[in-house]
Amino acid sequence: MKYKNKLWIVILLIAFWFAIYLNLERLTAILFDITGLSSIKEGYARSIEFFIYEVPKVLMLLTLIVFIMGIIRTFFSPEKTRALLEKKSLFLGNILASVLGIFTPFCSCSAVPLFIGFVEAGIPLGVTLSFLIAAPMINEVAVILLFGLFGWKTAVIYVSTGLFIAILSGFVIGKLKLERFVEPWVYEIKSNRQEIGEDKITFNNRLDSGFLAVKDIVSKVWLYIVIGVGIGSLAHGYVPEEFLAGFMGKSSWWAVPLSVLIGIPLYSNAAGIIPIVQVLLEKGASLGTALAFMMAVIGLSLPEAIILKKVLKLPMIFIFFGIVGIGIIIVGYIFNLIY
């Protein structure tokens, strides 16, 4: 398709998106009136209302942001990120690596090639690990779901504390000088970097990447969202709010470390874990405990440890998981103190 035509379609779609999104509350209110739901006083009616309003809202937000991120990501390749990180000092490098981790396209299946590519280019171990912590943990699906379901404050807090953990853990690991725990063959690799015709990306290609990202990601996560919001709506109408408060509320000091310990071996993507977080929060778990659990599940996992075992020796994996885990626990406590 011609580039101008495609651009027009995108502009029209986005205008259409705003027209619906901004009127979503009104549209659902009309729907409730027609179906007579708004006059029913029972709990189940509130649950249905919540569900019918939240599902389109979250899915629409997700679609738009995934589209935009798909386009933004075409400006950041791992090769460019690597070039930006070369010859950066330790602390500055950790900050930059963590921020770039948000925008650089990343799949956990490529964690090892990426690790080797960075280390081989002379990027310090701590800086490389900052990137590898931030990239999976802070992603648009997690942020949008938190924003859509729990408000913008929770989303901002999640991103900023995620960055904090990535920067700090990478910095500490860098200071500990753990290079001896990297498998020696990593340093022996001599790759011949070839130019892949990446600079010929047209604007049209970028739009295509946006559409592709929507197709890829939304088709994978929509079901989790429906289930998550569904559980949330049921809890909304029925379950007593203080159900979990006793053992996952603020008053129990051991709740944060325990949630992190349980979360570390588990693996799930952001979309899969949000329904659980939703239930935890609805039933009285404190925000810090729930977010710490979410970060531990998304950021660290047994499969990831097994993948990293190819390039890192066992003590290094323990140190890596230990430091990130402690970072998450600290963040959890800070939250529980503030809120």
Place this chain on the structure above:
Amino acid sequence: MVEIKVLGTGCARCNELEKMCFNVAAENNIDADIQKIKDLKEIMSYGIMQTPGLVINGKVKISGKLPTSTTLLHWMQEEK
């Protein structure tokens, strides 16, 4: 004869790319030697940082994403 290497340690898209190569070569009667490279050291020797990677006659064509069948066919014919 085109020498094609699909670089990948076993991710879903790596298998998909391998299948695509077989199909495109078969449909267009291109004489191709398609290999799957799973050895990390060999994968890394091509300097890629994302899998799957595609190498045709020693040249890295793409990494981290799947090409379209048309592009893939174009590359194969180019290198024939």
